[in-house]
Amino acid sequence: MRRISYLKAINEAIQEEMERDNNVFVIGEDVGEYGGVWGALRGIYEKYGAMRAQDTPISESGIIGLATGAAMAGLRPVAEIMYMDFLTTCMDPVVNQAAKADLMSGWQLKIPMVIRTQYGIGTREASQHSQSLEAWFMHTPGLKVVVPSNPYDAKGLLKASIRDDTPVIFMENRLLYNDIQDVPEGTWEIPLGKAKIVHEGEQITIVSYGHALKKVINALNEFNEISAELIDLRTLVPMDIDTIIESVKKTGRILIAHDAVEKCGAGAEIVRLVIEKAFDYLDAEPLVCGGLGVPTPFSGKLEDICMLRTEAIVGKIQYLLTGII
Amino acid sequence: MRRISYLKAINEAIQEEMERDNNVFVIGEDVGEYGGVWGALRGIYEKYGAMRAQDTPISESGIIGLATGAAMAGLRPVAEIMYMDFLTTCMDPVVNQAAKADLMSGWQLKIPMVIRTQYGIGTREASQHSQSLEAWFMHTPGLKVVVPSNPYDAKGLLKASIRDDTPVIFMENRLLYNDIQDVPEGTWEIPLGKAKIVHEGEQITIVSYGHALKKVINALNEFNEISAELIDLRTLVPMDIDTIIESVKKTGRILIAHDAVEKCGAGAEIVRLVIEKAFDYLDAEPLVCGGLGVPTPFSGKLEDICMLRTEAIVGKIQYLLTGII
Amino acid sequence: MLTRMQKIQMLKSMMIIREFEALIKKLYKEGDVEGAIHCYTGEEAVAVGVCNALRKDDYIFSTHRGHGHAIAKGCSIKKVFAELMGRETGLCKGMGGSMHLFDIENGLMGGNGIVGGGIPLSLGTAYASKYKGSDRVTVCFFSEGASNQGTFNESINMAALWKLPLIFVCENNLFAATTPSYKTLSHPDIAKRADGYSIPGIIADGNHVLDVYEKTCKAVNRAREGEGPTLIECKTYRVEGHCMVLKDLPQHRPKQEVEGWADKDPIDILEKELMQDEGLEKDIREQLYKEIQQEFNEAVQYAKTSPFPDINEFMKIANSRYQLCEE
Amino acid sequence: MLTRMQKIQMLKSMMIIREFEALIKKLYKEGDVEGAIHCYTGEEAVAVGVCNALRKDDYIFSTHRGHGHAIAKGCSIKKVFAELMGRETGLCKGMGGSMHLFDIENGLMGGNGIVGGGIPLSLGTAYASKYKGSDRVTVCFFSEGASNQGTFNESINMAALWKLPLIFVCENNLFAATTPSYKTLSHPDIAKRADGYSIPGIIADGNHVLDVYEKTCKAVNRAREGEGPTLIECKTYRVEGHCMVLKDLPQHRPKQEVEGWADKDPIDILEKELMQDEGLEKDIREQLYKEIQQEFNEAVQYAKTSPFPDINEFMKIANSRYQLCEE
Numbered sequence A, B: 001m002r003r004i005s006y007l008k009a010i011n012e013a014i015q016e017e018m019e020r021d022n023n024v025f026v027i028g029e030d031v032g033e034y035g036g037v038w039g040a041l042r043g044i045y046e047k048y049g050a051m052r053a054q055d056t057p058i059s060e061s062g063i064i065g066l067a068t069g070a071a072m073a074g075l076r077p078v079a080e081i082m083y084m085d086f087l088t089t090c091m092d093p094v095v096n097q098a099a100k101a102d103l104m105s106g107w108q109l110k111i112p113m114v115i116r117t118q119y120g121i122g123t124r125e126a127s128q129h130s131q132s133l134e135a136w137f138m139h140t141p142g143l144k145v146v147v148p149s150n151p152y153d154a155k156g157l158l159k160a161s162i163r164d165d166t167p168v169i170f171m172e173n174r175l176l177y178n179d180i181q182d183v184p185e186g187t188w189e190i191p192l193g194k195a196k197i198v199h200e201g202e203q204i205t206i207v208s209y210g211h212a213l214k215k216v217i218n219a220l221n222e223f224n225e226i227s228a229e230l231i232d233l234r235t236l237v238p239m240d241i242d243t244i245i246e247s248v249k250k251t252g253r254i255l256i257a258h259d260a261v262e263k264c265g266a267g268a269e270i271v272r273l274v275i276e277k278a279f280d281y282l283d284a285e286p287l288v289c290g291g292l293g294v295p296t297p298f299s300g301k302l303e304d305i306c307m308l309r310t311e312a313i314v315g316k317i318q319y320l321l322t323g324i325i
Numbered sequence C, D: 001m002l003t004r005m006q007k008i009q010m011l012k013s014m015m016i017i018r019e020f021e022a023l024i025k026k027l028y029k030e031g032d033v034e035g036a037i038h039c040y041t042g043e044e045a046v047a048v049g050v051c052n053a054l055r056k057d058d059y060i061f062s063t064h065r066g067h068g069h070a071i072a073k074g075c076s077i078k079k080v081f082a083e084l085m086g087r088e089t090g091l092c093k094g095m096g097g098s099m100h101l102f103d104i105e106n107g108l109m110g111g112n113g114i115v116g117g118g119i120p121l122s123l124g125t126a127y128a129s130k131y132k133g134s135d136r137v138t139v140c141f142f143s144e145g146a147s148n149q150g151t152f153n154e155s156i157n158m159a160a161l162w163k164l165p166l167i168f169v170c171e172n173n174l175f176a177a178t179t180p181s182y183k184t185l186s187h188p189d190i191a192k193r194a195d196g197y198s199i200p201g202i203i204a205d206g207n208h209v210l211d212v213y214e215k216t217c218k219a220v221n222r223a224r225e226g227e228g229p230t231l232i233e234c235k236t237y238r239v240e241g242h243c244m245v246l247k248d249l250p251q252h253r254p255k256q257e258v259e260g261w262a263d264k265d266p267i268d269i270l271e272k273e274l275m276q277d278e279g280l281e282k283d284i285r286e287q288l289y290k291e292i293q294q295e296f297n298e299a300v301q302y303a304k305t306s307p308f309p310d311i312n313e314f315m316k317i318a319n320s321r322y323q324l325c326e327e
């Protein structure tokens, strides 16, 4: 198999879907000749032309509005929003239009569209370029939320997202773009809503997704001996709660780790569901480990303590296993 | 004492603060001569003139941006956004500007501003006029979130919000506007971050806020004999978690009820905190009862089943007390 | 050139909208219709003039004040009544309601509860036409209040840039909710803004259906030829209050203004022209009125006797669409 | 009228900005400066021309490309260096960084990481001036890319409507990130849009500091007199790539264009004019250069030896501001 980068996996997924279906096109700032500022879309403009690789003005509401309207007319837009933080400038088309149009129309409409966006923290870009806002979109009925943690998943999940008939928020982390992995060619996809058990274990369940997963793996490496079941959620909506619950029933302990702040985050939601479905199986309280609940300061010294920290994950795992803080 | 409506309480709070501090002003659509479409601001234009009761175009980002900038210059704006659903059109000024400016400036700035907004469901206005989005703002470090459930609290909390030096999302429910209650005159306020124990009880803790509280009270009335401790949160950020925890330690059972959908809602957050802080005191799993996780359909028959339902609250209380579904 | 018959049809369409709103007001008072209802009364010439310049397969995007657009675009009146009454047989199975009328078969791509929310959506169908090499045009309706939303700037620039087959129709009815437009528009003519985007900005007499029609035809031609968008501002007047529950302030309804606009009633104007130019019979309006009432009686009957949406059916769909079973 | 001395000061200011950016690029490569850094090189005449028409207590709103604005508005160079290096002694104690420079004492109300994000904020300080009866004006800087954000429409309309003392300065530098402006502007002149809002839309030569200065003075007078906002479009050129990590496509930097703008270098232009009109000595630029380097050496030394923010101190403030203790 070929080893390709996360970025290349994204590119391949899109090109394969564009090849397969003329209705698929990409749109966003700098996505034409430049191929997107992250470079995910290189070569698409050359191959498919301007209408299918549409450079736009800096008009996020226009971009997402256009994508939604195009989906109403049967196209399958894949829009790029450069940083997730900028979704603040187009929440209305995402939340009140794209997410709701199929229901409002009495199911006359389908809205097959993907909003690819790039999220995360850690690059000294300060508070307006460091947010992980998946919880907002999980809280909005009508959207799917997908967060691949590696190149293989990026390709398989993006293909499934493009084929999906409902709006998908597809979150990529800039720190993953250069990761390399074996990724098969061809027409496979990864179904939305299926988590992956990265490795099985008996003592504790750890649930994570996206870039945070790496920090979890780092944290686990700090332990000499630990039997942790690590679950990569892959998609947050729909959520594969069954896999989580099954695991928790076995281990009795669960930690959820994500980049986002803890308050009202995805972790809190998972705690709620675990409590509802597996309370009697718990040997310790389900815990969440997330980013510090502050706007991210610029200075590296301060940013470092605001991020999801490996040491904090280690500490919480230790506590869950031993009861000692 | 005089009995006044929720609407009148809001009006009084604002007028008293405008009287006390020349820097306080109101701004928003139809808030001038008309006094706001909900009528909360009647008489202010006449008394204080157009600059302090500023009618605006339909430009929510402009309104909230202006308010933020005015706060930077030392004013204390109280902006009105007609429906919470419309905050989708101005998330950037709320989330990336107002919430973050004080930190970004290295604390050179304070941003004393209130965004009054009206939320809720139940008036057959369909999916774009039925949302309760407090969780988004709880998930955004830098904002306070206040949700009064009655006229007394509305007045006391609004006064405190206006006096607060940070941005406050102040949520009012249209179905509460005509509620009447004893409300004292004068300079008192209710501190942000203090919950109210509506009544004490031993068997179960019920946490709610805003209009949902009424449904909880209705639900409790369905029980012949029950000793429930009912907590009105009043403010979601800062949250009075101590009062909740103390109560749960006593009752061992907790239900959180709100209008918002359950996924990643305020309830999930409270479950997370209760689990973290009082796991060993729990006799049953903490549960959340919220709205159905769908965009709200128009037809009354369907809307009714999408709302937080009294029967659902009753069912969950019953389950928590008896273990029987 | 419009035939006499076509003009009479336009007269009838305007009358249907007028009577529809009158009846909806009544049904609202009687409790058969609920929710947020915004009447189109007085603005009929805009929807009718514009939609008559369109094909059935052309797209329109509507607003919160959308009954007139739906009717003019050819939606079944029965289904509109049923939708407003929240019935299973409604245009959107009772899911949308007054502010969210969708009828994809007739090119009605939805009303909108968010002021200015429909404007960027209209880019999408127009983009799709260009993408597919189809000559279907898109009309985006909005009123002067919406012209102050950010989406206006973003959308008009994008449409102009790519010469999309899109016509922006601003229904300048001089009010946004309770606020008169002189308090919200820094320039009284929205059309003026078109210059900044290198597209034509046209003012039409929004109470003169033939003027609206002709100017729209021109814009439609332009759009179909691939020459890009046009902004048409139709000057008209919101005769009723904003919605069922908001009354206007008397100082914003000066007697003279109200009377001036009453003299410019779009239905009267067309009727008069038809009498003068086409020798229209004197009693034709009465005849049409009767036809309409007859049709309405049946439609309302149909709507009232239609079932409400089935809860189990809804829950079944909702479960799979929104993964409620997770909970 | 500007004195010779003032003009030389302007020359020096532009040179400071130019050299500042050069040094920052170096510091970035050496790892002393991190994050998203956008150079103002080539656009110096705009910031310097505009800010020289302002008082210290006038407000400006800056952008992601804000170093030039900060320097021109009189911020301490030391503190700007320190901020970009994330130090406790920085303008914002290291909390803001390059895109978020605030210096309230000097009227710098913040850069912005959100394109178009600062525009509506500028309404607020302008509103406050009017509210308090103060004659402080506000300048809102943004580039042509931001003119396509919704906030542009909303803000310019509101400012015009209420005659706020606000000057919109569009730095049309022909690029937004990697995209040349002809791909994003339906009309090449942003100034043209002013007509739609009944305010003056002025074009200035953004590489000619005196032209910018004079046109700004006029707009400032207008604003101080209560006559309302002006939109000034400064035509200029982004000489560098968008930021440290994004390179331009060669096809978007035609040799001729690059050379044409090189011939219009704002520092050269002013120098030449000063020589012609004011008999400026030939070596003055070299002298100024030396002064600047001297100043920079000290400033960088200061910044580099300044401490990073204290984590405990931060956590203490954060705990009370964000109620972290809840957790």
Ligand SMILES: Cc1ncc(C[n+]2csc(CCOP(=O)(O)OP(=O)(O)O)c2C)c(N)n1
Pocket: B029, B058, B060, B082, B086, B089, C038, C063, C064, C065, C113, C114, C115, C116, C142, C143, C144, C145, C146, C147, C173, C175, C176, C177, C238, C242
């Ligand atoms: C974003 C947003 N802001 C405010 C409202 C509340 N609202 C509904 S209709 C309306 C007035 C709209 O005025 P205009 O655009 O002129 O349309 P008209 O009612 O005149 O047809 C307002 C303020 C809304 N629905 N959406």
Ligand SMILES: Cc1ncc(C[n+]2csc(CCOP(=O)(O)OP(=O)(O)O)c2C)c(N)n1
Pocket: A029, A058, A060, A082, A086, A089, D038, D063, D064, D065, D113, D114, D115, D116, D142, D143, D144, D145, D146, D147, D173, D175, D176, D177, D238, D242
């Ligand atoms: C809302 C938003 N969209 C996109 C970006 C990413 N971005 C940062 S700067 C920039 C280009 C800005 O162009 P322009 O406004 O012309 O400013 P210039 O860089 O030319 O000074 C873009 C697209 C952003 N920061 N914010």
Ligand SMILES: [Mg+2]
Pocket: C143, C144, C145, C171, C172, C173, C174, C175, C176, C177
């Ligand atoms: Mg209007």
Ligand SMILES: [Mg+2]
Pocket: D143, D144, D145, D171, D172, D173, D174, D175, D176, D177
């Ligand atoms: Mg630019």
